[in-house]
Amino acid sequence: MIISKITTQKKSSGRYNIYTYVKDIEEYAFSVDESILVEWQLQKGMELTDCDIEHILRADNERKAWEATIQYITKTMKTEYEIKQYLHKKDYTNEAVLAAVERAKSYGYLDDKEYANAFVRSKIAAVNKGPVVIQKELEEKGVPASYIDQAISQFTLDKQVAAAVAILQKKGKQKKNESNIAFKNRLTQTLIRKGYSHDVVQEAWPRAEIEVSEEEEKVAVASQGEKAFNKWKKKYTSTQLERKVKETLYRKGFSLSLIENYLREREQDENGEKI
Structure with a gap:
């Protein structure tokens, strides 16, 4: 040819x-x-010769794969797994992909261990995600387990608790007509979803020193109670209605003593109006 x-x-x-x-x-x-x-x-x-062309095309494919790698890693650090996935999606040959990865390693552009350490440091600084979520994200990026364990060790228990406290203090505003228990459960579940353990969450709550007003909860139980009475009053007898309201308020996280006080005061008010 x-x-x-x-x-x-x-x-x-x-x-x-x-x-x-x-x-x-x-x-x-x-x-x-x-x-x-x-x-x-x-x-x-x-x-x-056909052999010449085969070698030329192989070398060209490796060259293009390398250029694609450089463009991909210039914006942010990437893991070996991410680069391989990226290049394979662009239909580069397996030989070209492996060659690009090894070349990136030799130039110091690719280091999964350092990537894991930097990733964890950034998440700690962001004061948002906990170690469970961080570990999962690193696993999804294909980082070896040994590197993940070593990197996560930077997120000490004290740092985890401090981060959880910061999140509680930032989000620790009770919603209107929300019970204290529902409020605490909601924020607890928020921390769990973010990757903090139950032990860390339990230790963080007292340190957060979030004050919950008893007066606000009394207003909340009364508001929720009136909604329940209005919703069910046409469907149940007075005795059934009171039981239904009590069940509804209990499911919303209000204590039995608070519910009983509300119902007693409501009954007194109704009797006073009748007189």
């Missing part, structure tokens, strides 16, 4: 189209990067 001509691609000045004669007819054969063109000293009239 003899090269008939070499032209520069219109959309990419760094790549060249190679044409060859096939049965005396000029046809497009393949394209290569400028570095491959120079490395193989490709020129018009040069004869290429």
